[in-house]
Amino acid sequence: MTATLKQATGPQFTRILSFGAARGENAVPNDDLIGPIDSSDEWIRQRTGIITRARAAKDTDAIDLAAIAAAEAIEKSGVAASDVDLVIVATISNPKQSPSVSAIVADRVGANPAAAYDVNAACAGYAYAIAQADALIRAGAARYALVIGTEKLSDVVDPADRSISFLLGDGAGAALIGPSETPGIAPAVWGSDGSKADAVGMNGTLTQFRDGEVPWPTLRQEGQTVFRWAVWEMAKVAREALDVAGVEPADIAAFIPHQANMRIIDEFAKQLKLPETTVIARDIETTGNTSAASIPLASHRLMAEHPELSGGLALQIGFGAGLVFAAQVVVLP
Numbered sequence: 335m336t337a338t339l340k341q342a343t344g345p346q347f348t349r350i351l352s353f354g355a356a357r358g359e360n361a362v363p364n365d366d367l368i369g370p371i372d373s374s375d376e377w378i379r380q381r382t383g384i385i386t387r388a389r390a391a392k393d394t395d396a397i398d399l400a401a402i403a404a405a406e407a408i409e410k411s412g413v414a415a416s417d418v419d420l421v422i423v424a425t426i427s428n429p430k431q432s433p434s435v436s437a438i439v440a441d442r443v444g445a446n447p448a449a450a451y452d453v454n455a456a457c458a459g460y461a462y463a464i465a466q467a468d469a470l471i472r473a474g475a476a477r478y479a480l481v482i483g484t485e486k487l488s489d490v491v492d493p494a495d496r497s498i499s500f501l502l503g504d505g506a507g508a509a510l511i512g513p514s515e516t517p518g519i520a521p522a523v524w525g526s527d528g529s530k531a532d533a534v535g536m537n538g539t540l541t542q543f544r545d546g547e548v549p550w551p552t553l554r555q556e557g558q559t560v561f562r563w564a565v566w567e568m569a570k571v572a573r574e575a576l577d578v579a580g581v582e583p584a585d586i587a588a589f590i591p592h593q594a595n596m597r598i599i600d601e602f603a604k605q606l607k608l609p610e611t612t613v614i615a616r617d618i619e620t621t622g623n624t625s626a627a628s629i630p631l632a633s634h635r636l637m638a639e640h641p642e643l644s645g646g647l648a649l650q651i652g653f654g655a656g657l658v659f660a661a662q663v664v665v666l667p
């Protein structure tokens with residue numbers, strides 16, 4: 335007779351215990367970018383809501399930003415770094431394809447030998463990673479998980495690309511997830527549509543670059559395609575996330591969508607019929623679009639500016655290159 339395998343089980347619920355953040359050191363105003371794209375400060379403000387974006391210094395990379403954000407999240411949580419046994423990093427700007435950002439960050443913040451891996455789900459990466467951390471802890475595969483979104487997108491922009499160059503910023507946001515007595519992370523509504531893979535992403539491969547066939551690959555997008563998809567399809571996903579969490583728009587204390595464009599954020603708020611009392615994250619104004627880092631950075635800022643949100647419900651939704659999306663309701667720490 336074969337032996338019966340032991341199975342792990344974890345706590346029934348999890349929650350976010352704390353946030354950490356790191357933004358690129360330099361605030362880059364619109365006027366610094368408009369020359370090569372024949373644009374204006376006024377156009378960028380009106381069409382995107384961005385006034386300045388955070389960009390990192392030449393020698394700062396996505397790993398450095400992630401380690402700073404992670405250290406803050408650990409410190410604020412009160413959990414010992416050595417008790418963190420899972421590190422998930424969402425990023426599309428690892429300076430190298432291998433090794434992962436997560437293993438290096440785990441070591442830098444004192445969480446070595448935590449399980450560590452990176453997730454590539456672009457601007458939905460943080461929400462994907464939150465879903466994974468919640469599921470893995472409840473399954474007994476880990477107890478304390480560090481979820482980090484980190485990007486240095488300024489290394490993969492073409493200053494002359496008027497479809498995207500002015501949108502992107504650099505930064506990292508981190509959340510520490512642990513066991514909870516009550517539900518703190520509702521089920522995710524997540525998915526993908528690879529038939530629209532060409533709508534946003536890199537415009538070349540590394541081998542094409544090596545062979546001199548393309549210049550340094552950078553991010554590009556079909557702005558209107560992504561805009562329409564975001565406004566129509568993502569509002570539905572956000573509504574579904576409320577349904578699976580069993581809550582109403584009126585229950586939502588904070589709305590923290592991916593910081594892609596202020597007009598998309600406003601349109602979501604309108605379609606979701608969020609009450610006046612819901613605080614809406616508008617970190618894009620001074621940070622820009624930082625892809626996987628945008629939701630945790632916006633969350634961190636919201637908590638600093640509105641400490642009364644602590645314990646309230648937040649609806650978060652990420653969407654981007656893939657195309658991919660993920661939304662869930664969480665209890666704010």
Ligand SMILES: CC(C)(COP(=O)(O)OP(=O)(O)OC[C@H]1O[C@@H](n2cnc3c(N)ncnc32)[C@H](O)[C@@H]1OP(=O)(O)O)[C@@H](O)C(=O)NCCC(=O)NCCS
Pocket residue numbers: 371372373374377381382457496497498500534555556557558560561564594595598623625653654655
């Ligand atoms: C990129 C984006 C800001 C462009 O805004 P838009 O309102 O769609 O702009 P359009 O492409 O319709 O262009 C409108 C006009 O502005 C012009 N324009 C486009 N880009 C411009 C720029 N950077 N500066 C100045 N003018 C610009 C166009 O030429 C066009 O001019 P016309 O009316 O004379 O023909 C917007 O589409 C967007 O935010 N898309 C989604 C971004 C997103 O969510 N990305 C997710 C990936 S993370």
